[in-house]
Amino acid sequence: MVFPELPAVPGVLTSRDIRRTGESIAAAQEPDGALPWFTGGHTDPWDHVESAMGLTVAGLWDQARDAYIWSAKTQRDDGSWPMQIRQGVIENADADTNFCAYLATGMLHFLTVTGDRGFVADLWPTVRAGIDFVLDLPRGAHGEIHWSAGESGSSGEALLTGCSSIYHSLGCALELADRVGDPRPDWASARRKLGGALRDHPEAFLDKSRYSMDWYYPILAGALRGRAAHAHLERHWGEFVVPDLGIRCVSDAPWVTGAETCELVLALDANGNDAAANALFTAIQHLRESDGSYWTGLVFTDGKRWPEERTTWTAAAVILAADALSRTTPGNGIFRDAQPS
Structure with a gap:
């Protein structure tokens, strides 16, 4: 087995630094493969996958496989988690x-x-069931997807960030479907309609515009690209970006966060804004700890790291951003390669 070269961002992080960050994620992994937010913390299925992606880039493939096996074993009969x-x-x-x-x-x-x-063929039924669960739920008039479902049914409300991420995941699912010989044109139709909702129908989503994720996620997910994406980023840059520190999680709080900053780095990289992406990636390194882990965020008015947690998914976002900026592993374009439909 040939392992990939590890990313390095000159003057910022070495490949050894990236490996240590991957090891900080692996250190929190539980015996059953779960990747909680931090040792003793809870696990959610999204951040678990994000952390597994970080392990993959860091060359910790066995640990990543264990994480994905956990996903398969914990999936419910209806395809949900x-x-x-x-x-x-x-x-x-x-x-x-x-x-x-x-x-x-x-x-x-x-x-x-x-x-x-x-391995991916073995996990394909799990992926397929998860996507089918999402698309079998009731959807809004413009193709937007309700954000949650429980015993009483779906929430009836859609979130722009969540739907953007689903849009990206549908693109990945379609590519996987083609690779395993199980094409799903119904998924492509749902993705096209969801993309239209994200671009043209902001009224379909709950107003969460205070949150930076609602600002950059349509670009990160591939629903918005090119000049329109650049103009959108410029329009709200001053609301969220704190020079030399990173970006705010919410526009009205003095709190910069590592994961959101690195996701914006990925969005900027995907849209060709290389200088801004590199500057933000460099800026957020103040959250790095000596063992390679990353604090979740910093309240910059008092200089305190808050919450007092070093989260696996923050570390994973750093690794994924480093890979995108350095063009190192074959997976470095997982967000850049997403295209509008």
Whole structure:
């Protein structure tokens, strides 16, 4: 087995730094393969997959496989996952549609990096069931997908960030479907309609414009590209970007966060804004700890890291951003390669 070269961003992080960050994620992994937010914390299916993607880029392929096997073993009969689990105990049994779709992104990324077709074929029924669960739920008039489902049915409300991520996951699922010989034109139709909702019908989504994710996620997910994406980023840049520190999680709080900053780096990279992407990636390194882990965020008015957690998914976002900027592993374009439909 040939392992990939590890990313390095000159003057910012070495390949050894990236490996240490991957090892910080692996250190939190539970015996059953779950990747909680931090040791002893809860696991959610989306951040679990994000962390597995970080392990993959860091060359920790066995640990990533264990994480994806956990996803297969914990999937419910209807194709969904509980929203929150702590050490095997369900804490929130509702399903988040974005969470249930994201395994497709993780598995396409794993296949692209490792070339392990057999493992991905084994996991394909799990991916397919998750996507079918999401698309079998009632949808809004413009194709938007309700964000959660529980015993009383779907929430009846759609989130722009969540739907953007689902849009990206549908693109990954379609590529996987073609690669395994199980084409799904119905998924392509749902993705096209969802893309139209994201671009043309902001009224279809709950107003979460305070949150930076609602700003950059349509670009990260591939629903918006080119001049329109550049103009959209410029329009709200001053609301969220704090020079030399990163970006705010919410526009009206003095709190910069590592994961959101690195996701914006990925969005900027995907749209060709290389200088801004590199500057933000460099800026957010103040959250790095000596063992390679990353604090979730910083309240910059008092200089305190908050919450007092070093989260696996923040570390994973850093690794994925480093890979995109350095063009290192074959999976470095998992977000850049997404195209509008």
